[in-house]
Amino acid sequence: MNFFSLISILSFITLVFGQVVLFNHLQVFGSINPILYLLFFIFYRFESNQTLLILLSFLLGFLIDFLSQSGGAHTIASLTIGFLRPLIIRYSFGNTMELPQSYFSDSRTLNKLFFLVLLTVIHHLIYFTLIYFSLDAILLITKNTIFTSLFSLILMVITLNFYPNRK
Amino acid sequence: MQRIFNALLQFRNPILYFFLLGLSFSFTAKQSTFHEFNLQKYGFYFSSRLYAFKDAIGNYYNLKEINQQLLNENEQLKKNDLSLRSIPLYRLTNNQSKRFPFKVKKANILKNSYKNQRNFLVLDIGSENGVHPEMGVISNNGIVGVVHSVTKNYSNVISILNQDLKINVRTNKNPAFGSLVWSGKNPLEFKIEDIVSNVSLAKGDTIITGGMSSYFPLGIPIGKISKLEKMKGSGYYSVDATLFNDPSQIYYAYILENLDSQELKSLQKKISQ
Numbered sequence: 443m444n445f446f447s448l449i450s451i452l453s454f455i456t457l458v459f460g461q462v463v464l465f466n467h468l469q470v471f472g473s474i475n476p477i478l479y480l481l482f483f484i485f486y487r488f489e490s491n492q493t494l495l496i497l498l499s500f501l502l503g504f505l506i507d508f509l510s511q512s513g514g515a516h517t518i519a520s521l522t523i524g525f526l527r528p529l530i531i532r533y534s535f536g537n538t539m540e541l542p543q544s545y546f547s548d549s550r551t552l553n554k555l556f557f558l559v560l561l562t563v564i565h566h567l568i569y570f571t572l573i574y575f576s577l578d579a580i581l582l583i584t585k586n587t588i589f590t591s592l593f594s595l596i597l598m599v600i601t602l603n604f605y606p607n608r609k
Numbered sequence: 610m611q612r613i614f615n616a617l618l619q620f621r622n623p624i625l626y627f628f629l630l631g632l633s634f635s636f637t638a639k640q641s642t643f644h645e646f647n648l649q650k651y652g653f654y655f656s657s658r659l660y661a662f663k664d665a666i667g668n669y670y671n672l673k674e675i676n677q678q679l680l681n682e683n684e685q686l687k688k689n690d691l692s693l694r695s696i697p698l699y700r701l702t703n704n705q706s707k708r709f710p711f712k713v714k715k716a717n718i719l720k721n722s723y724k725n726q727r728n729f730l731v732l733d734i735g736s737e738n739g740v741h742p743e744m745g746v747i748s749n750n751g752i753v754g755v756v757h758s759v760t761k762n763y764s765n766v767i768s769i770l771n772q773d774l775k776i777n778v779r780t781n782k783n784p785a786f787g788s789l790v791w792s793g794k795n796p797l798e799f800k801i802e803d804i805v806s807n808v809s810l811a812k813g814d815t816i817i818t819g820g821m822s823s824y825f826p827l828g829i830p831i832g833k834i835s836k837l838e839k840m841k842g843s844g845y846y847s848v849d850a851t852l853f854n855d856p857s858q859i860y861y862a863y864i865l866e867n868l869d870s871q872e873l874k875s876l877q878k879k880i881s882q
Contacts, residue, residue, distance in 0.1 A: 493622055496625050497629075514640060514644075518634065572637070
């Protein structure tokens, strides 16, 4: 077990409990609950096993759904993000360049930000679509996606700044 | 086998993803009735589209079979219809249930002519299916003719478009009867002879079979009175009638088997002796 696995396991546990205990009850401006467990998809190293990531993302979403008694929305959104992550990485860090080993080993700020935005917006879109699950609520879904994404992103960037840039 | 395993291993991520996605959707449906309802709604939308598509294809290939089923059903319905039509017209007392002595057999029309003055039809069932001469033949909306001769698998029918065939008819309002004869020109135009002029008839009255022959039961609608005139000097009406449907444009027919025809014949023999 190396350092990165340890980080992954620790962040997994911390993020599950952090999301359930803290962030689900934050209610910024009355209704916005930022979703922070997406940090797991950033800590998980880019070169690591993809199959394991799918299983872990399912488990992550399932635990959060289970503990916060929401429907299956977290599970489906998190699972989909776990499945789509290689695509998002390739899209945001460049197809032709050699891919970085992890999020922290890359130094291009714009690409990293783009990666974060893509991850968050796709996740939130799926999440809110499943929460409302009706074609009549498109406006509500869009509104919620935009504002919650904004707050999630801000909190994620703040959290990520506490981590050292390990190569 | 090795190849299948290789393919499974190669696509293990998508397979795993879709498996878990299905699992989570089932959790979602279990958790909330709203989601369950909506999932069922979308599922129904797609499945109905799919089934409509499948149905459109399947229908085309099943047309023949369905046609056959419909004919069978019609055969049954026709019998019920005929017995229902005739019962109220018989005016029975004491709520007696009236026997309906007719059975219905369906047949395809193989040959139908209407250009001659004496036309005949050929049907695709014969003595093997229990067809005998002198059975009435009707279509879905009117009558076709009377069986003339039968072979093992085919039967020859004197068409209603034959000037030798006279059919006993009456109107639905008045029990006065006459005989329906083809005028020999248009397949829809007929004449009704021998209606005495002291009964009240009106243009537009429906003509039905009279039930006086052993060929047809009472009450099969045939056509309408199109022209009505009292002939001077004789005590009869001159009535022109139009049929409900064109006997030259039919492809199926029903043969009526009168179960009492032997009985009736023997009775008539006794009278003539």
